Structure formats: structure tokens, C-alpha cells
Amino acid sequence: MAVNGRPVIDSPAADTPSAAAPFYRAVGDEVEVFRAAARRGLPVLLKGPTGCGKTRFVEAMAHELGKELVTVAGHEDMTSADLVGRFLLRGGETIWVDGPLTRAVRDGAICYLDEIVEARQDTTVVIHPLADHRRELPLDRLGTTLPAAPGFQLVISYNPGYQSVLKNIKESTRQRFVAIELDFPPADIETEIVAHEAGIDGETAGTLVTLGRAIRSLDGSPLREVSSTRMLILAGGLVAEGLSLRSAVRAAVVRVLSDDPDVVRALGELADAVLPQ
Incomplete structure (x- = not known):
């Protein structure tokens, strides 16, 4: 198909x-x-x-x-x-x-x-x-x-x-x-994947993808790995289980990407700026 x-x-x-x-x-x-x-x-x-x-x-x-x-x-x-x-x-x-x-x-x-x-x-x-x-x-x-x-x-x-x-x-x-x-897919396809795999709506999936792409495009990033599609699906799965979007992002993305307190804090601030209030 x-x-x-x-x-x-x-x-x-x-x-x-x-x-x-x-x-x-x-x-x-x-x-x-x-x-x-x-x-x-x-x-x-x-x-x-x-x-x-x-x-x-x-x-x-x-x-x-x-x-x-x-x-x-x-x-x-x-x-x-x-x-x-x-x-x-x-x-x-x-x-x-x-x-x-x-x-x-x-x-x-x-x-x-x-x-x-x-x-x-x-x-x-x-x-x-x-x-x-x-x-x-x-x-x-x-x-x-x-x-x-x-x-x-x-x-x-x-x-x-x-x-x-x-x-x-x-x-x-x-x-x-x-x-x-292979690489991370374009935003529209990645949104479709995250929504399908996590079982969440397209709007929430789109927000997660926007955050993921923002992390990937950080200049001078100290991160060894960036936010993968897999991580976004994990965060979406937590949302599907009733966790708030912010808590899901912190658990499945922010705290996973680094153990450095300063980096974790910076990623948290980026997430706060991208996620809806």
C-alpha cells in the first residue's frame, strides 16, 4: 500500500x-x-x-x-x-x-x-x-x-x-x-508514526515531534545522542496512559538524554517553551 x-x-x-x-x-x-x-x-x-x-x-x-x-x-x-x-x-x-x-x-x-x-x-x-x-x-x-x-x-x-x-x-x-x-523522518511522517505507535492524537504527537526536532537542532549541543523517534513514542505512550504531557516528556526524553544537571535543566526549559501551557 x-x-x-x-x-x-x-x-x-x-x-x-x-x-x-x-x-x-x-x-x-x-x-x-x-x-x-x-x-x-x-x-x-x-x-x-x-x-x-x-x-x-x-x-x-x-x-x-x-x-x-x-x-x-x-x-x-x-x-x-x-x-x-x-x-x-x-x-x-x-x-x-x-x-x-x-x-x-x-x-x-x-x-x-x-x-x-x-x-x-x-x-x-x-x-x-x-x-x-x-x-x-x-x-x-x-x-x-x-x-x-x-x-x-x-x-x-x-x-x-x-x-x-x-x-x-x-x-x-x-x-x-x-x-x-535511514534518518529521522520528516515532521509530518514522524507525527504519523508517533501517533500510530503511541496511540495518541495527531496534535499531541505533533507537539512531541516539534520538541524532538528542536532538541536535534540545538547548536553546540553537549548531547551524545539526540531525541529519537523511539523516545517520542515512549513519551506518547505515557501520555496515552494518562500522564501529563510535561511529565511524560521529562520522564521519557529530558531525564534520559543526560545526567548533567545543567543539561537536564536546559532541556527542561526548552520543553517548557515548546509544550503548550
Whole structure:
């Protein structure tokens, strides 16, 4: 479905099997690019700030394509065994247990490696044979190589504005992927998203979006992260539960963005200026 020329991935009637479809409002051509990549079995790299909708986008595309989604959150202690699998002792026997990446390769699922650069670089090398023409996963501990089942697709994401120079995707990895760049949506689309996800009226959602955009545009901001669409949805959810708009903003936005008393006070003053009296 499309609204004003933009694809919308949404839930049909509640009594249909696809009633739980994730809501996603496209901003550019990301849906079309992902569909094309999926048809060719090409891996996809998602770039964008925290809370802009990268995970929701993958969830929506997996649902649309009718594929299982296996999600793995990257962290600095992640090893290749965490992705591929390991031998474990069970009932006095040593058995092999597939990791999430191996399960996705076997089942033809989408494997989403979120914030992949948080993992060690020697860990991410394991995805190279999956991300090029070979489409296979070496299982060194089993002495075999596992070909990807039809339908398997690898998706990774990272936040280029947040990661340090020491934590970036190697060129040898990056050049294997089709890149989709996501960002916070325009105000009208973000308002629609916040209203839909939080279950609040458009006017309240619009006020939250206005505040979010004001925080994002602060000159010389000391904030490491800005107010994301996710944060605005959380604030809207508190409003939907009966909390006042000011209390919701302070709990879900102002106090979350910083622990510095001066910054918190300044953000509170900005919120007071934007929110209706």
C-alpha cells in the first residue's frame, strides 16, 4: 500500500493472519531497494542514528516477505562462536548447538546483526563468505561448510554518527553490502508514526515531534545522542496512559538524554517553551 506515493507496511484487518504486521512508514526508496536486494539474495547494510527505525524497518520487511527474522544484538564480547555455534555438554554428551547465524542460514531466514561494529572485527569476518557470491558459512569446528538455504538474507546495521574511529566497518566488509541510509523522518511522517505507535492524537504527537526536532537542532549541543523517534513514542505512550504531557516528556526524553544537571535543566526549559501551557 502507498500513501502520497510512499509505501506503507501496515496491519490489515485484525482477523487476518497478518494482523500483527509491524507498522512502517517509508521515507525514501528503502522499501524498493530492500525488495530488490531480497530477490537477488544480496546482503543489506542499514545506516542511521539510534532510534530512527532501523529495526522496525527490518521487522516490517521480513513480515512482508514472509520470512523468519533472527535478530542478534552486537556487543564487544561477541565471539564468532556466539554467531555460528559451539559444542556443549548435555547429559554427559558433547553435542553441537547452532548459533543464530547458522540457524538462519539453514532455514533461509533473514539474519539481522544489529550494531554490528560493537562486535570484535575478527568476529565479523565470519560473515564474509555469506555476503559475497559464495553464500556459504564455514563451520570450522565441524570441518564443513554450510550453503545458505534459498531465501537467506543477511542484514547488518550501525550508527555512523555514534561509533568511534576505532569502531567502524572494515572496507572489505562494507563493499559486500547494498547500503540503505535511514534518518529521522520528516515532521509530518514522524507525527504519523508517533501517533500510530503511541496511540495518541495527531496534535499531541505533533507537539512531541516539534520538541524532538528542536532538541536535534540545538547548536553546540553537549548531547551524545539526540531525541529519537523511539523516545517520542515512549513519551506518547505515557501520555496515552494518562500522564501529563510535561511529565511524560521529562520522564521519557529530558531525564534520559543526560545526567548533567545543567543539561537536564536546559532541556527542561526548552520543553517548557515548546509544550503548550
